[in-house]
Amino acid sequence: MGKQKVLKTCLVGALVCSLGIGLATTAHAQSVDTEYDLIELNRDKNQNLIIDSSFENGRQHWKTTGQGTFTDYPECAATGLWCGLLPANTNNACVYQVIQVKPNTEYVAKAKILLASSEASAFFNVKTPDVSTLINNAEVVVTCTPEQAWQYQDIELIFNTGNYSEIAICAMKWTDNTSDAIYRGQVYVDDVSLVEKNPSAAQQYDIVWADDFNGHELDTTQWGYELGCVRGVEQEHYVNDKENVYLENGKLVLKATDRPVEDQYINPRGNRKVIYNSGSVRTHGKKEFLYGRIEMKAKLPKGQGVFPAFWTLGSDFVLDGDINSQQGYGWARCGEIDIMELIGQAGDNSYGNRTVYQTAHTDNNRVTETKLAGTAYTIGENFNNEYHVFGIDWSPNKIEWYVDDEIVQSVDYSHLPIAQKALNRPQYIQMNLAMGGNWPGDVGTGLAGTEFDIDYVYYGQNASQKAAAKAYYETAPHMTGLQNITMVEGEIPDLLKNISVTEGYHVDFSIDDEYMFQSHGGRTECSLRCKGKDDAATLATLPAGKYNIHYTAIPDEVEFETDQWDSSLLVPLAEKEYKFDRKTMILTIVKAE
Known part of the structure; x- marks a missing residue:
């Protein structure tokens, strides 16, 4: 990825909140001069949606049913060392991968499939993620002539996803018979791909x-x-x-x-x-x-x-x-x-x-x-x-x-x-x-x-x-009037003065001592020094120095439950979908004259 100067200008609005020295403001327009551009993803180049398509990268994205498996037996793979295997003398074997796709869109699925005998056959198809149902009759029956036995064939399947946003691409064998050619046949699959047929612009x-x-x-x-x-x-x-x-x-x-x-x-x-x-x-x-x-x-x-x-x-x-x-x-x-x-x-x-x-x-x-x-x-x-x-x-x-x-x-x-x-x-x-x-x-x-x-x-x-x-932000709280604060040691000022917040919310704060941290002295740490407006008396005990003051907009109707790891703490009710707003400012405490 070569270096290039790229000037990006966009409306940021409430999407990225910028806090500087002094008042906290929300930037409405911002020019970003960057040394590079974002990397171009293979998806934007009509990327193969199958992950680990040649089975060489751990096969974690591949799944199997029945006796479906993988093998690195010498010279069985079309490329590399590994491939999918539907073993001989089995009536149910499948190797598949679940992929997210666009509904009502045409895709092209391809695979290299090898049948070990001319009597054998297999299926290359598109199914629901649980591989129970064929989607839109998207299936190719793979057979071979005697000359094609033990040779990889290039199989292609063009299909429309219909209403589905998630599908399974499958190589499989299935039969109710325990003696026919499908049962006896051995099948290998490798180099599976899935691409959008007519990709939209990046x-x-x-x-x-x-x-x-x-x-x-x-x-x-x-x-x-x-x-x-x-x-x-x-x-x-x-x-x-x-x-x-x-x-x-x-x-x-x-x-x-x-x-x-x-x-x-x-x-x-x-x-x-x-x-x-x-x-x-x-x-x-x-x-x-x-x-x-x-x-x-x-x-x-x-x-x-x-x-x-x-x-x-x-x-x-x-x-x-x-x-x-x-x-x-x-x-x-x-x-x-x-x-x-x-x-x-x-x-x-x-x-x-x-x-x-x-x-x-x-x-x-x-x-x-x-x-x-x-x-x-x-x-x-x-x-x-x-x-x-x-x-x-x-x-x-x-x-x-x-x-x-x-x-x-x-x-x-x-x-x-x-x-x-x-x-x-x-x-x-x-x-x-x-x-x-x-x-x-x-x-x-x-x-x-x-x-x-x-x-x-x-x-x-x-x-x-x-x-x-x-x-999201249209229904989220927003605080205004935030600013860095200086107070005198021993006093208890109103740290919420001049702060406004969206109706239905109130503001509270926590103070930590990040700026007072010392790296030497054993197990040193940053800690909570004041828990908020109900702990305001603690302010008078804080020594002179520089602190973080974390302001949070909290729903008025917030309910609490006991924390499951620490029964001494109350936490917002997890089942509720509360929205908060958090901004950090600087609190400076100076010595009294």
């Missing part, structure tokens, strides 16, 4: 927000720091030190360094020692995103237990306790989209260093978690060898994940109410370099200097995504 995306990291230091009007020991049994301590989070040569660098021995400690959630410092940054309270393409270009680290991530969380997330639990949603009711995660392994070119994962998490008050995708995508070399692009294309009820120009996973959650409540709402972006943890296991030693190098992060939208976001 979607046009406007880049409405971007950071190319071409400045001298991290832009803290857009990014904040996650600090301390936060998740799982990881072995890094997130800090805001310049050696761990910095800009260099047009890149954002998150670097792991050795944590001084005197500052190392045992992770309180397990028995691993925290031995590294590292970096984690996020746009929480400063930028939020709803529908569109969120894309990063980065070079990922390698090594045992390295754990870089590019992900989003709901903009109303209560930050693992740094915001009052009654002022937003906890994990994973807030929604989480893991755009990219890598679990490094020892050994150059190991599977872990060549594989990235795509997942979304949702739940209903931590009781009924609904995990979406959870798939892996592997390439032939370390992701550390060069820069790659990672992104999602997110629309209401649908997320597509891509690596470079390939769409590697697609999820439709229109049938999952829990996922809709958690994911069809604004999110913020986060990037971090974890070291070790429950998933990657113990981190390796000697990994100081490990880097997660990020070239850019872009956010773009097409017309339908802009319209969907606009529709």
